[in-house]
Amino acid sequence: MTAALDPGEQYTDFTAWAKENGTSINGIAPARFPGRGIGIVASRNIKKGEVLVHVPTNSLLHIAHPSIRAINLPDSTTVHARLAAALALWYTTTTKTTTKTTTKTTTTPPSSNPPASYSPWQKTWPTPTDLKTTLPIYYPEALQTHLPPAATHLLKQQLQNLNRDWTSLSPTLNPTITKETYTYTWLLVNTRTFYYTYPHLPATSPLLPTRRRSKLTASHCYALCPFIDYFNHADTGCTPHHDRSGYSVAAERDYGPGEEVCVSYGAHSNEFLMVEYGFVLDCNAWDAFLLDALLVPLLSGGHKEALREHGFLGGYVLACEAETQVPVVCHRTQAVLRLLVLGSSRYADFVSGVDDGLGEQASVNQYLAGVLVKYSREIVGILEEVQDLDLKKEVENDDQEEMVEGQRETLVKRWKQIQDMINRAIIALQP
Numbered sequence: 001m002t003a004a005l006d007p008g009e010q011y012t013d014f015t016a017w018a019k020e021n022g023t024s025i026n027g028i029a030p031a032r033f034p035g036r037g038i039g040i041v042a043s044r045n046i047k048k049g050e051v052l053v054h055v056p057t058n059s060l061l062h063i064a065h066p067s068i069r070a071i072n073l074p075d076s077t078t079v080h081a082r083l084a085a086a087l088a089l090w091y092t093t094t095t096k097t098t099t100k101t102t103t104k105t106t107t108t109p110p111s112s113n114p115p116a117s118y119s120p121w122q123k124t125w126p127t128p129t130d131l132k133t134t135l136p137i138y139y140p141e142a143l144q145t146h147l148p149p150a151a152t153h154l155l156k157q158q159l160q161n162l163n164r165d166w167t168s169l170s171p172t173l174n175p176t177i178t179k180e181t182y183t184y185t186w187l188l189v190n191t192r193t194f195y196y197t198y199p200h201l202p203a204t205s206p207l208l209p210t211r212r213r214s215k216l217t218a219s220h221c222y223a224l225c226p227f228i229d230y231f232n233h234a235d236t237g238c239t240p241h242h243d244r245s246g247y248s249v250a251a252e253r254d255y256g257p258g259e260e261v262c263v264s265y266g267a268h269s270n271e272f273l274m275v276e277y278g279f280v281l282d283c284n285a286w287d288a289f290l291l292d293a294l295l296v297p298l299l300s301g302g303h304k305e306a307l308r309e310h311g312f313l314g315g316y317v318l319a320c321e322a323e324t325q326v327p328v329v330c331h332r333t334q335a336v337l338r339l340l341v342l343g344s345s346r347y348a349d350f351v352s353g354v355d356d357g358l359g360e361q362a363s364v365n366q367y368l369a370g371v372l373v374k375y376s377r378e379i380v381g382i383l384e385e386v387q388d389l390d391l392k393k394e395v396e397n398d399d400q401e402e403m404v405e406g407q408r409e410t411l412v413k414r415w416k417q418i419q420d421m422i423n424r425a426i427i428a429l430q431p
């Protein structure tokens with residue numbers, strides 16, 4: 001069990017503020033966990049099923065909140081962009097006032113900003129440096145170019161989304177908001193929002209991002225939840241719940257005093273956690289490695305056409321059996337391997353269910369083992385390259401050097417996890 005440390009005075013103030021605003025906190029407190037920032041610790045014995053925290057609807061921050069609605073932004077602005085713009089306005093106003101006046105640290109943001117009374121919460125957000133230390137979007141290019149393939153793809157998408165939001169909003173934003181500040185608040189939204197379907201609003205409401213609840217997609221369903229945003233992630237943790245009354249978290253098992261209580265952000269692989277949240281878990285039942293970068297280059301144009309027709313092009317997953325940690329490949333991978341090894345007619349029999357494909361499993365396994373052995377050798381080279389990179393030339397001072405060394409450590413850790421998964425799969429594929 002990792003020791004929980006006193007998080008500091010601003011967290012005591014924040015907890016008092018949350019309670020004053022109707023949040024009920026039961027048997028837990030914020031604490032600092034080395035390597036994980038702030039998390040939530042059990043302050044007494046907790047029984048499975050106990051509600052640990054409830055944040056009332058009027059303390060949640062989402063785009064239907066009056067303070068966010070008051071900010072005049074183009075209709076086409078995404079929910080993510082809208083929240084990030086609000087936090088950027090708020091952050092810029094507060095930090096500007098704070099630096100100008102040494103004696104007065106509070107500020108009254110313009111009426112379009114979230115209420116000044118939110119400032120005890122804001123003071124507990126991770127700093128820009130905290131995010132720079134962990135998130136691959138801030139890695140130097142030398143490290144970014146060595147990300148595993150699925151992480152590279154996720155980072156590209158993240159950058160596209162950020163740039164789309166910034167490009168559409170920057171002409172209308174207050175000029176004091178720089179791209180750097182907007183990137184920071186956009187990433188705060190990315191790492192701290194919870195899934196929210198606006199249950200306090202009627203099913204058809206002009207305040208819903210799609211006017212009708214039935215039309216909502218995941219990209220519309222974001223809310224910031226003060227206090228609940230201090231739960232760190234574990235692969236099996238408490239599941240946050242929301243309804244008309246607000247957001248809550250109940251214990252999914254018993255906890256002892258001093259134990260960290262985590263929620264699950266979802267069934268995410270370590271590559272997803274790394275790009276979206278800036279960490280990888282040592283033990284992750286949902287971890288997986290995408291084999292697309294290994295298998296797709298082996299396909300001919302005709303192969304790709306056939307796979308596309310059946311909806312089987314890409315998405316080839318190597319995962320681990322949750323209980324035994326034995327590597328397993330998904331059905332799509334079994335299909336593409338049959339196409340590569342046995343040809344189109346046997347592949348067609350397999351995908352149509354005429355043939356269960358078990359008769360040729362040994363030769364299919366052998367083929368995949370060969371592909372994985374080759375990749376395992378490549379990983380040895382990638383690890384050497386990453387460890388030998390001269391990152392000193394990427395930095396300006398000792399603090400930044402420490403930061404990039406931490407980034408390198410996470411990247412090396414992830415590659416070693418992939419190497420381990422691949423090597424275990426090679427063994428499991430042997431006859």
Ligand SMILES: C[S@@+](CC[C@H](N)C(=O)[O-])C[C@H]1O[C@@H](n2cnc3c(N)ncnc32)[C@H](O)[C@@H]1O
Nearest residue numbers: 035036037038191192229230231232233277279
């Ligand atoms: C919703 S916030 C949780 C509170 C956060 N630790 C803080 O200090 O404000 C999500 C962020 O917490 C960190 N985090 C969450 N779970 C983690 C874990 N299991 N290990 C390391 N960092 C974690 C990551 O930086 C992530 O982006």
